[in-house]
Amino acid sequence: MERKKIRNFSIIAHIDHGKSTLADRLLQMTNTVSDRDMEEQLLDNMDLERERGITIKAHPVTMSYKANNDEIYELNLIDTPGHVDFAYEVSRSLAACEGAVLIIDATQGVQAQTVANIDLAMKQGLTIVPVLNKIDLPGTDLAMCYEQLEEILAIPAEEALHCSAKSGEGIPEIIEAIIDRIPCPPEVEEKTLASLIVDSSYDSYRGVVNYVRVFSGEVRAKDQITMFSTGKSYEVKEVGVFTPKMKALDVLSEGSVGYLIANIKDTADSKIGDTITSKMDPVTEALPGFAEVLPMVYSGVYPIDSADFETLRLSMGKLQLNDPSFVYQAESSAALGFGFRCGFLGLLHMEIVQERLRRHYDMDIISTYPSVVYHVYLKDGEMVQVDNPVYLPDPSAIDYIEEPVISANIMIPNDYIGAAMSLIMEKRGLCENTVAVDERHVMLSASLPLHEIVIDFNDRLKSMTKGYGSMNYKPSGYQQAPLVKLEMKVNDDPIDAFASIVHRDAAESRGRKIAERLKAVVPRQMFTIAIQAYVGGNIVARETISAMRKNVTAKCYGGDISRKRKLLEKQKAGKKRMKQIGNVNIPQEAFVQVLKASTSE
Numbered sequence: 194m195e196r197k198k199i200r201n202f203s204i205i206a207h208i209d210h211g212k213s214t215l216a217d218r219l220l221q222m223t224n225t226v227s228d229r230d231m232e233e234q235l236l237d238n239m240d241l242e243r244e245r246g247i248t249i250k251a252h253p254v255t256m257s258y259k260a261n262n263d264e265i266y267e268l269n270l271i272d273t274p275g276h277v278d279f280a281y282e283v284s285r286s287l288a289a290c291e292g293a294v295l296i297i298d299a300t301q302g303v304q305a306q307t308v309a310n311i312d313l314a315m316k317q318g319l320t321i322v323p324v325l326n327k328i329d330l331p332g333t334d335l336a337m338c339y340e341q342l343e344e345i346l347a348i349p350a351e352e353a354l355h356c357s358a359k360s361g362e363g364i365p366e367i368i369e370a371i372i373d374r375i376p377c378p379p380e381v382e383e384k385t386l387a388s389l390i391v392d393s394s395y396d397s398y399r400g401v402v403n404y405v406r407v408f409s410g411e412v413r414a415k416d417q418i419t420m421f422s423t424g425k426s427y428e429v430k431e432v433g434v435f436t437p438k439m440k441a442l443d444v445l446s447e448g449s450v451g452y453l454i455a456n457i458k459d460t461a462d463s464k465i466g467d468t469i470t471s472k473m474d475p476v477t478e479a480l481p482g483f484a485e486v487l488p489m490v491y492s493g494v495y496p497i498d499s500a501d502f503e504t505l506r507l508s509m510g511k512l513q514l515n516d517p518s519f520v521y522q523a524e525s526s527a528a529l530g531f532g533f534r535c536g537f538l539g540l541l542h543m544e545i546v547q548e549r550l551r552r553h554y555d556m557d558i559i560s561t562y563p564s565v566v567y568h569v570y571l572k573d574g575e576m577v578q579v580d581n582p583v584y585l586p587d588p589s590a591i592d593y594i595e596e597p598v599i600s601a602n603i604m605i606p607n608d609y610i611g612a613a614m615s616l617i618m619e620k621r622g623l624c625e626n627t628v629a630v631d632e633r634h635v636m637l638s639a640s641l642p643l644h645e646i647v648i649d650f651n652d653r654l655k656s657m658t659k660g661y662g663s664m665n666y667k668p669s670g671y672q673q674a675p676l677v678k679l680e681m682k683v684n685d686d687p688i689d690a691f692a693s694i695v696h697r698d699a700a701e702s703r704g705r706k707i708a709e710r711l712k713a714v715v716p717r718q719m720f721t722i723a724i725q726a727y728v729g730g731n732i733v734a735r736e737t738i739s740a741m742r743k744n745v746t747a748k749c750y751g752g753d754i755s756r757k758r759k760l761l762e763k764q765k766a767g768k769k770r771m772k773q774i775g776n777v778n779i780p781q782e783a784f785v786q787v788l789k790a791s792t793s794e
């Protein structure tokens with residue numbers, strides 16, 4: 194397609210404002226997908242996305258459209274996720290575009306994530322097409338949206354279009370606006386190939402599938418290409434576009450978006466953000482890639498069956514290929530065996546990665562309590578970074594500990610200011626500023642310890658504001674805090690999987706909760722078992738399990754021997770999956786249950 198007829202754009206929005214639904218309507222309206230094949234939210238093709246109703250990965254798709262001026266255009270849409278943990282994916286998609294359709298739910302107005310996404314788009318110099326969606330709903334408040342567009346986003350209200358992505362009303366006008374307002378890819382002097390890897394996935398037969406934006410030159414099957422960062426060369430096997438299924442083409446030319454397959458078998462050789470260039474005539478400078486993102490939350494991930502360790506390692510490699518923000522490293526635990534220490538962007542990211550491992554790769558896994566990265570200053574002047582409580586140095590060697598803090602923007606209706614402030618205080622935060630954004634909404638700026646928000650802050654905020662509150666955050670450095678290591682012991686032996694770094698004031702209640710939960714799941718044994726929570730050598734909570742041999746057949750009155758045998762066999766099988774901590778046998782299931790309860794609180 195001629196460069197002037199190409200439009201590359203993303204759809205950006207706060208979560209649930211209707212990106213995927215609008216994308217579906219665009220696919221229908223451009224006959225990219227026939228009505229018969231149209232499944233709701235076609236672009237969300239992972240089961241997980243459908244179930245959770247959120248878009249996790251950005252998917253590119255190419256549409257062909259005959260505009261009112263009778264010309265045919267190529268529209269390349271890159272759908273983006275809306276959740277705060279996935280801002281990195283959004284910025285990757287935007288790097289491949291000249292414009293963005295900004296969707297705002299007309300019943301809710303501008304939300305914290307709308308502001309964050311628009312900031313990213315403006316930084317990249319993209320043209321914005323603002324769209325007010327869901328105008329079919331009775332709660333639509335266009336006046337509020339116009340005011341917010343001008344006041345918060347500095348976008349003239351007259352630029353806004355309206356639509357109902359559900360009914361299809363207003364969609365043709367949106368397509369025309371994309372063609373009229375968003376510029377075509379700029380002309381470049383460079384004629385040699387420079388193509389940005391925006392994303393990638395792995396196909397077991399064909400190897401790595403790179404999703405690319407060609408900035409200069411062109412690429413075809415049989416071309417020899419080189420990866421700029423590694424210098425490794427490959428022969429191109431196939432190029433094409435997503436419609437949304439893969440469709441092979443003869444050539445991907447300057448300005449277009451599509452895929453490139455080149456027999457790359459090792460996932461580590463294809464890096465998102467890298468530049469693909471010609472082997473014979475390479476460019477001298479790489480395209481600006483993406484800023485590296487650092488994981489904010491760490492947790493141990495272990496196979497329930499230790500024989501699965503290698504398979505888990507392979508699955509993680511494939512998963513990392515199209516999610517470079519996920520990192521992992523092998524580690525071992527006395528309680529859980531061999532596993533991995535994994536880093537995630539946030540708690541939702543962590544849940545999603547774990548779910549993907551469970552479902553797509555069919556892995557049975559358990560994860561430990563999430564931790565952030567602490568800066569531990571030792572008395573000898575050294576500083577060590579600790580993301581695993583097990584490795585926190587002895588308290589006698591520690592001078593002080595610093596924890597990561599974030600600065601959050603929280604947008605809420607006026608009625609909930611009091612409730613939001615008390616939540617911030619409960620989470621050891623500091624409210625720094627309150628600005629009225631319109632007559633009914635305020636934006637609170639607060640500083641909060643990251644550890645306090647990774648667990649449930651967003652969910653609590655949502656439920657107490659009936660879904661109207663929203664937040665966005667970014668890291669803002671480190672601050673000193675009275676943090677201690679909470680350790681759990683059974684009969685004086687520590688269980689590493691339950692160690693956590695907590696605020697001094699919260700240690701006792703957390704220790705008590707875990708001890709109670711452990712008591713409920715650890716089976717009685719021939720001797721008394723003491724479950725203790727320790728902080729710096731002091732016991733802060735204790736539970737005792739009295740001695741008794743559990744007779745699993747006790748409830749079987751009468752002589753049904755086959756039933757008794759079955760129960761005894763079951764008990765034997767259960768014993769195989771016991772972990773020995775000191776002299777106490779604990780079923781794997783007990784760890785799983787207690788960890789599940791304590792990571793979701």
Ligand SMILES: Nc1nc2c(ncn2[C@@H]2O[C@H](COP(=O)(O)OP(=O)(O)OP(=O)(O)O)[C@@H](O)[C@H]2O)c(=O)[nH]1
Pocket residue numbers: 206207208209210211212213214215234246247248249274275276326327328329330356357358359360
């Ligand atoms: N009534 C009405 N509902 C809509 C409209 N557009 C979207 N919805 C509904 O709003 C919900 C969220 O829509 P999605 O398209 O999944 O939103 P999204 O922005 O893609 O969400 P994420 O992918 O999670 O960021 C769905 O239940 C849609 O059916 C609309 O114009 N009118």
